[in-house]
Amino acid sequence: MKIKVLTIxxxxxxxxxxxxxxxxxxxxxxLEVELINIRDYSKNKHRNTDDYPFGxxxxxxxxAQPIVDAMRAAMGENFQGRRIYLSPRGRTLNQQVVEExxxxxxxxxxxxxxxxxxxxxxxLVIDEELSVGDYVLTGGELPALIVIDAVSRLIPGVLGSExxxxxxxxxxxxxxxxxxxxxxxxxxxxxPEVLLNGHHAHIQRWRREKSLxxxxxxxxxxxxxxxxxxxxxxxxEALRAREEEFNEDDPL
Numbered sequence: 001m002k003i004k005v006l007t008i009x010x011x012x013x014x015x016x017x018x019x020x021x022x023x024x025x026x027x028x029x030x031l032e033v034e035l036i037n038i039r040d041y042s043k044n045k046h047r048n049t050d051d052y053p054f055g056x057x058x059x060x061x062x063x064a065q066p067i068v069d070a071m072r073a074a075m076g077e078n079f080q081g082r083r084i085y086l087s088p089r090g091r092t093l094n095q096q097v098v099e100e101x102x103x104x105x106x107x108x109x110x111x112x113x114x115x116x117x118x119x120x121x122x123x124l125v126i127d128e129e130l131s132v133g134d135y136v137l138t139g140g141e142l143p144a145l146i147v148i149d150a151v152s153r154l155i156p157g158v159l160g161s162e163x164x165x166x167x168x169x170x171x172x173x174x175x176x177x178x179x180x181x182x183x184x185x186x187x188x189x190x191x192p193e194v195l196l197n198g199h200h201a202h203i204q205r206w207r208r209e210k211s212l213x214x215x216x217x218x219x220x221x222x223x224x225x226x227x228x229x230x231x232x233x234x235x236x237e238a239l240r241a242r243e244e245e246f247n248e249d250d251p252l
Contacts (some may be wrong), residue, residue: 097130
């Protein structure tokens with residue numbers, strides 16, 4: 001997959017992109033990330049990329065011209081992909097959106113700054129706006145890294161055999177089950193026996209039930225759209241009945 005990032009601070013992204021799993025993916029040629037400095041496309045003699053907003057107000061607004069020119073240069077002649085502006089007013093990134101983006105041949109991510117981007121640039125060269133959560137950051141570089149990291153993990157070959165995305169939080173519609181490793185006993189706390197007996201079916205069922213428990217407790221709204229089978233629903237009913245019984249016994 002090819003991902004291009006339009007930014008005025010490429011130095012913010014470089015260390016992360018060349019480290020750990022992302023760095024290995026780029027070395028193997030599984031992932032190609034190009035950082036494009038928007039300042040290089042400014043026609044202003046001072047290479048400015050922002051100006052005061054029309055109508056007044058606090059802060060500065062990023063100019064349309066350098067963004068549009070940078071985007072058109074990034075697209076080239078045969079662009080086939082999606083152009084995304086990282087913005088708190090966009091649709092919220094979740095695993096379903098990540099899987100959708102991973103099917104694209106190419107992504108171009110625009111990192112905003114200051115009070116935002118001239119709307120005309122967005123109207124001309126952006127396909128959609130994407131938010132990483134209901135909060136405001138100083139710029140789009142960190143959200144861009146989040147998108148790159150999440151999407152790259154779904155590219156075949158990026159994760160090793162010990163790092164599979166299939167059972168992780170949200171991949172199954174549920175939060176992930178607890179994990180344990182050596183030693184078997186740590187500060188008096190013992191790893192669950194079921195994980196040590198080698199019975200694969202029992203382990204899988206234990207993990208599924210723990211995922212259901214954690215999701216019910218922490219993110220119950222996820223259960224409304226998670227793919228559940230009959231065993232899952234029966235187990236959830238038992239959990240809810242147990243919780244109701246506990247509340248009746250201990251009303252305080």
